[in-house]
Amino acid sequence: MTGRVAVNTDLNFVQGLMLHGAADLKKCYQCSTCTVACPLTPNDQPFPRKEMLWAQWGMKDKLFRDMDLWLCHNCNDCTDQCPRGAKPGEVMSALRNQTIEHYSYPQAISKAAKSARGNVVLFLIPMVLIALAIAMKNIESGFAFLTAKPIVYANMLPVNFIDILFLPPVLFAVFNSYKAISNFIGGLKEQYPPTDRGENLLPAVKGTIQDVLSHIEFKKCGTNKSRNISHRLMMYGFIGLFITTNAVFVLHWLNEFGFDVQVTPLPFFHPVKILGNVSAFAAFAGIYLIVRDRVKNSGTSILSLFDWMFIGNMFFTVVTGILCQVFRVGDHANLAFLTYYIHLVMVFYLLAYAPQTKFGHILYRPAAMIYSRYSGRNIDIFRNL
Amino acid sequence: MNEQGKILVIGGGISGITTALEASEVGRDVILVEKSPTLGGRVSGFHQYFPKLCPPTCGLEINYRRLRANRHVQVYTNSEVLSVSGEAGNFKIKVRKNPTYVNEKCVACDHCTAVCPSDRSNDFNAGMDKTKAIFLPNKMAYPPRYVIDRPACEPGCSKCVAACKYGAIDLDMKTQEIELEVASVVVATGWKPYDASKLTNMGFSSVPNVINNIMMERLASVSGPTKGKILRPSDQKPVESVVFVQCAGSRDENHLPYCSSICCLGSLKHAKYVLEQNPEAKVHIFYIDIRTPGKYEDFVVKVQAEPNVNMIKGKVAKIIAGKEGGVLVEAEDILKLSKVHLEVDMVVLATGMEPSLKGQAQVAGIKLDEYGFVPMELQQQGIFSAGVAKWPADVNSSIQDSTGAALKAIQTTMGVN
Numbered sequence: 001m002t003g004r005v006a007v008n009t010d011l012n013f014v015q016g017l018m019l020h021g022a023a024d025l026k027k028c029y030q031c032s033t034c035t036v037a038c039p040l041t042p043n044d045q046p047f048p049r050k051e052m053l054w055a056q057w058g059m060k061d062k063l064f065r066d067m068d069l070w071l072c073h074n075c076n077d078c079t080d081q082c083p084r085g086a087k088p089g090e091v092m093s094a095l096r097n098q099t100i101e102h103y104s105y106p107q108a109i110s111k112a113a114k115s116a117r118g119n120v121v122l123f124l125i126p127m128v129l130i131a132l133a134i135a136m137k138n139i140e141s142g143f144a145f146l147t148a149k150p151i152v153y154a155n156m157l158p159v160n161f162i163d164i165l166f167l168p169p170v171l172f173a174v175f176n177s178y179k180a181i182s183n184f185i186g187g188l189k190e191q192y193p194p195t196d197r198g199e200n201l202l203p204a205v206k207g208t209i210q211d212v213l214s215h216i217e218f219k220k221c222g223t224n225k226s227r228n229i230s231h232r233l234m235m236y237g238f239i240g241l242f243i244t245t246n247a248v249f250v251l252h253w254l255n256e257f258g259f260d261v262q263v264t265p266l267p268f269f270h271p272v273k274i275l276g277n278v279s280a281f282a283a284f285a286g287i288y289l290i291v292r293d294r295v296k297n298s299g300t301s302i303l304s305l306f307d308w309m310f311i312g313n314m315f316f317t318v319v320t321g322i323l324c325q326v327f328r329v330g331d332h333a334n335l336a337f338l339t340y341y342i343h344l345v346m347v348f349y350l351l352a353y354a355p356q357t358k359f360g361h362i363l364y365r366p367a368a369m370i371y372s373r374y375s376g377r378n379i380d381i382f383r384n385l
Numbered sequence: 386m387n388e389q390g391k392i393l394v395i396g397g398g399i400s401g402i403t404t405a406l407e408a409s410e411v412g413r414d415v416i417l418v419e420k421s422p423t424l425g426g427r428v429s430g431f432h433q434y435f436p437k438l439c440p441p442t443c444g445l446e447i448n449y450r451r452l453r454a455n456r457h458v459q460v461y462t463n464s465e466v467l468s469v470s471g472e473a474g475n476f477k478i479k480v481r482k483n484p485t486y487v488n489e490k491c492v493a494c495d496h497c498t499a500v501c502p503s504d505r506s507n508d509f510n511a512g513m514d515k516t517k518a519i520f521l522p523n524k525m526a527y528p529p530r531y532v533i534d535r536p537a538c539e540p541g542c543s544k545c546v547a548a549c550k551y552g553a554i555d556l557d558m559k560t561q562e563i564e565l566e567v568a569s570v571v572v573a574t575g576w577k578p579y580d581a582s583k584l585t586n587m588g589f590s591s592v593p594n595v596i597n598n599i600m601m602e603r604l605a606s607v608s609g610p611t612k613g614k615i616l617r618p619s620d621q622k623p624v625e626s627v628v629f630v631q632c633a634g635s636r637d638e639n640h641l642p643y644c645s646s647i648c649c650l651g652s653l654k655h656a657k658y659v660l661e662q663n664p665e666a667k668v669h670i671f672y673i674d675i676r677t678p679g680k681y682e683d684f685v686v687k688v689q690a691e692p693n694v695n696m697i698k699g700k701v702a703k704i705i706a707g708k709e710g711g712v713l714v715e716a717e718d719i720l721k722l723s724k725v726h727l728e729v730d731m732v733v734l735a736t737g738m739e740p741s742l743k744g745q746a747q748v749a750g751i752k753l754d755e756y757g758f759v760p761m762e763l764q765q766q767g768i769f770s771a772g773v774a775k776w777p778a779d780v781n782s783s784i785q786d787s788t789g790a791a792l793k794a795i796q797t798t799m800g801v802n
Contacts, residue, residue: 029636029673030673030719031632031699032699032716032719035717036700036715036717036724041724043723043724043726044723045722046723046724049717049719050722083632083636083638083639084637084638085638
């Protein structure tokens with residue numbers, strides 16, 4: 001050998017993968033039942049059989065640049081039909097998590113999100129920061145907000161404080177997302193150079209938005225078909241909550257600048273309030289259904305801490321959000337403010353660490369889907385015998 | 386005459402016949418019990434078999450002649466072993482002789498079938514044609530005697546009795562239970578093709594012209610339903626393109642977790658059948674790995690060199706009905722990194738070997754492993770297994786294994802353990 005390296009392999013990568021969700025990876029014997037079972041794969045260079053091979057060998061460079069990981073929507077039809085119990089669907093999911101970790105910046109956050117101890121640190125940061133802010137604001141008044149009637153959350157932490165508190169982590173997340181995703185797309189371009197079959201960027205973005213909103217890929221799934229409903233509820237719910245939060249932000253600052261608009265707490269039938277409540281319940285129902293199906297399929301579907309942290313976070317964010325309103329209206333001051341505090345911590349975790357945790361899939365997946373259209377991967381070419 | 390005890394051989398296929406002959410030709414008394422009405426087992430249903438690719442007559446005929454000339458073998462056909470008890474040198478065996486309703490006076494003159502009004506599905510031809518309710522199990526049945534499938538008869542019908550000039554038909558024949566004493570037992574119960582209708586994505590019971598490898602043997606055999614012409618079942622069209630699906634059930638934890646070891650050779654042989662009849666036919670063999678142990682490697686190379694044989698690495702995982710009797714298969718061509726969609730005249734599923742005893746009523750005293758095989762190490766002293774009852778194997782190694790089992794059984798009759 002003259003120093004020529006045919007394949008780059010990394011056995012530590014394989015071991016890490018097997019520890020984090022892909023325990024049965026090595027059972028695969030490359031029969032490719034999975035690629036036929038898959039309702040989403042293109043005919044040319046289909047997945048997930050090739051990913052199983054790359055993963056077994058630890059060919060991580062290929063995997064990190066693989067857009068197909070993100071065209072997979074975890075239907076698990078492959079896992080169902082696998083003759084070896086190698087669970088390709090779970091392997092793909094674990095590979096996505098590894099990809100998020102690989103591109104994440106700073107990587108320490110992503111590594112921390114995989115371990116219990118790391119998560120304690122990740123939670124302590126917002127817990128301390130928010131607690132300090134509350135203390136700073138209220139130490140003079142002797143925490144009078146606790147006894148003031150009616151319960152107004154802005155008494156504990158005014159919106160200005162929240163905006164100042166949350167703006168840095170949001171900017172931090174935006175910057176890190178940009179860094180990660182531009183590296184990710186760079187990798188995709190290397191592995192799948194754009195072809196002349198591809199769409200222009202704008203139609204590709206538009207088409208992807210339509211696909212995501214309509215859940216067209218989820219609808220093609222066999223085994224995990226139910227996620228067409230549950231994931232959609234959750235996604236629409238969170239989009240609704242995102243709009244609500246921004247609306248409250250805008251209303252607040254309009255008010256600050258002298259416009260006569262209603263600010264929080266909003267009356268029950270205010271359009272923003274209605275949107276917030278409907279969205280919260282949609283998100284709750286979606287997460288509930290997802291968790292129920294995950295638990296039901298726990299025999300075939302192994303979730304790593306990385307996955308559970310994400311689902312758990314979403315769940316508690318929504319639940320504490322709903323409870324905040326319940327306790328406020330029910331006039332349980334201590335419970336209400338405690339819940340609100342937890343809610344803020346949850347939201348902070350979700351936003352600040354978005355690109356390094358599984359929440360990051362909302363960046364990676366659309367990016368890969370757009371690139372799939374842009375590069376022409378989504379156009380099926382038949383190579384017959 | 387013999388001081389030593391007898392040997393019981395369960396199963397009258399190629400393994401059981403071999404064991405019985407090897408032991409009896411050195412003077413041991415052997416009792417050979419076969420469940421079906423004729424000896425010959427799976428081999429008798431093949432068109433050709435390895436290693437020499439000769440028809441079954443060439444192997445079975447000489448064995449039957451050796452049996453006829455041998456006074457040490459007692460054959461019970463249409464009989465089942467119910468239980469084995471006792472210990473090495475001193476086993477008590479319960480056997481049930483099921484009635485065939487035709488006695489040894491039968492000369493196989495075939496006058497009875499002309500008057501028989503009822504049909505039955507012909508299991509010898511894998512259900513692809515019919516026989517009368519009174520029938521000869523197959524052309525080279527041993528013993529060459531007709532049998533009656535009573536549930537298939539019209540109630541009260543006795544037309545065959547009157548038609549038989551030899552008084553060979555006895556519709557009142559009863560089930561008999563007999564007890565035997567033997568010194569050792571050889572289990573040579575063989576195999577059956579895995580039930581392909583359990584492979585839900587393979588369309589065996591829902592898509593026309595998807596057949597299994599046993600049906601392919603019968604289609605190619607001159608004694609088969611098409612007189613040896615390879616025609617597809619739905620419309621009798623000569624087969625011009627065919628897909629072979631390897632590992633149909635084998636190496637699959639949901640079906641047969643083991644490799645059946647013979648299906649690859651089987652499909653390669655079937656490719657040869659097809660091309661011999663129509664050299665222009667297109668043959669596609671989809672495989673995970675082609676496994677042809679030992680010297681059979683040469684055979685793969687030979688078939689692979691045929692211009693119309695296309696071997697594709699990748700398992701077929703979807704089969705649906707195509708147009709006008711065609712069949713659509715889908716797989717990944719792994720070496721080309723591209724999915725393949727093919728429409729062909731017929732699909733042959735290379736179904737794996739399932740032990741005959743799997744899913745059958747337990748024979749007391751015979752211990753099965755989780756797959757239904759009869760491993761030697763699970764049996765008590767004096768009980769052995771031979772051929773595919775023990776593990777998946779081809780005819781050649783089954784015969785060698787049976788010779789070994791005969792020796793073990795003989796040793797037991799002599800008090801050697």
